[in-house]
Amino acid sequence: MISVSNLAKEFGDRTLFADASFQLNPGERYGLVGANGSGKTTLLNILSGEAEATEGAVSLPKSLRLGVLRQDQFLYEDEEVLGVTLMGNPELWRALVQKEALLARAHEHFDADRFSELEETVQRLDGYTAEARAATILEGLGLPAEVHRQPLSTLSGGFKLRVLLAQVLASTPDVLLLDEPTNHLDILSIRWLEKFLQDFAGPVVVISHDHRFLDNVATSILDVDYQTVTLYKGNYTAFLEQKREDRQRREKEIEGRQKEIAHHQKFVDRFKAKASKARQAQSKLRMIEKKADELEELPGSSRRYPKFRFVQRRPSGREVLKITRLKKAFGENEVLHGVDLQVGRGERLVIMGPNGIGKSTLLKIVIGELQADDGEVEWGYETRPGY
Structure with missing residues (x-):
């Protein structure tokens, strides 16, 4: 469906990637991975037509509809959440708006011909089910029905980005190009998005640092590294193993050639001054030069892995943290309903739940940044929290 040939992108003397060739096929989901700045x-912007390549070409059918996740929520601050979602299909949205305007002025003047044209557009684009479809997608991304008719400006930044994601998903695109779609999504919404993408009929290209999400969604991985883009079949875990094996194989091939060159060099060094062997030594020398020219130096990876560790001042007591009957409400919204919790030395605790359920509130109370309405927080002996 989308063909990429010999693609390259440079900024000044810096090459991001070169000689990148691959094809994006219907029903395939491609995880686009690489170090920050790689x-x-x-690459996603080149695929969407928002940026130009230095070399190469991206070929796609003219009628292809691209769904691209953009971070431009400020364009829609005064629009209803449901309306912003429907704007993902501009032709349908314009037809719906113009149709409503015609009906609103019908008591003054009714343009029957124009109304028929708009009605045909709405039916052709399945407009009568579009609103229900958009509402389902919004709810799947954690936006309940009661906010659908509110202005986008009433939502927090994270929920605004969810609306933009819903806009893309509801636009009935042929291809999805998504840059970090799981940002600001809770676990339930991520699981819903995974199912949506698995059922999507066209190609999907998704940038994500969420390895679990990529394992559940990706059928192939596009790896931006070593100044090129390499396609690997399988999910993220399979990609890691394939990449490691490919690198080891190439390193072993180079090592083998280096050993072969060294072996021939010994012969040359030993016999180059001996008349009976001079011609053979010269032949070996030419062969060494040829093999040395063919020897490929592997480029370094753009990935950098940080190393860090947490150093204890002193070991804590056996009981690290005790929370008793903790309560907290914001107005009439009670988010913590009498939390009881004990954490022992060496334990690792995950706090999880939907957005707005009180996870950060609990941490802030425990650390002393927020006052609880009721209950107690006790830190154990020699416990020094880092937050």
Whole structure:
């Protein structure tokens, strides 16, 4: 469906990638991975037509509809949440708006011909089910029905980005190009998005640092590294193993050639001054030069892995933290309903739940940044929290 040939992108003397060739096929979901600054978003922008490549070409059918996740929620601040979602299909949205305007002025003047044209557009684009479809997607992303008719400006930044994601998903695109779609999504919404993408009929290209999400969604991985883009079949875990094996194989091939060159060099060094062997030594020398020219130096990876560790001042007591009957409400919204919790030394605790359920509130109370309405927080002996 989308063909990429010999694609390259440079910024000044810096090459992000070169000689990148691959094809994006219907029903396939491609995880686009690489280090920060390696060129993932740049590649996505080239695929969407928002950026130009230095070399190469991206070929796609003219009628292809691209669904691209953009971070431009400020364009829609005064629009209803449901309306913003429906704007993902501009032709349908314009037809719906113009149709409503015609009906609103019908008591003054009714343009029957124009109304028929708009009605045909709405039916052709399945407009009568579009609102229900958009509402389902919004709810799947954690936006309940009661906010659908509210202005986008009433939502927090994270929920605004969810609306933009819903806009893309509801636009009935042929291809999805998504840059970090799981940002600001809770676990339930991520699981819903995974199912949506698995059922999507067209190609999907998704940038994500969420390895579990990529394992559940990706059928292939596009890896931006070593100044090129390499396609691997399988999910993220399979990609890691394939990439490691490919690198080891190439390193072993180079090592083998280096050993072969060294072996021939010993012969040359030993016999180059001996008349009976001079011609053979010269022949070996030419062969060494040829093999040395063919020897490929592997480029370094753009990935950098930080190393860090947490150093204890002193070991804590056996009981690290005790929370008793903790309560907290914001107005009439009680988010903590009498929490009881004990944490022992060496335990690792995950606090999880939907957005707005009180996870950060609990941490802030425990650390002393927020006052609880009721209950107690006790830190154990020699416990020094880091937050």
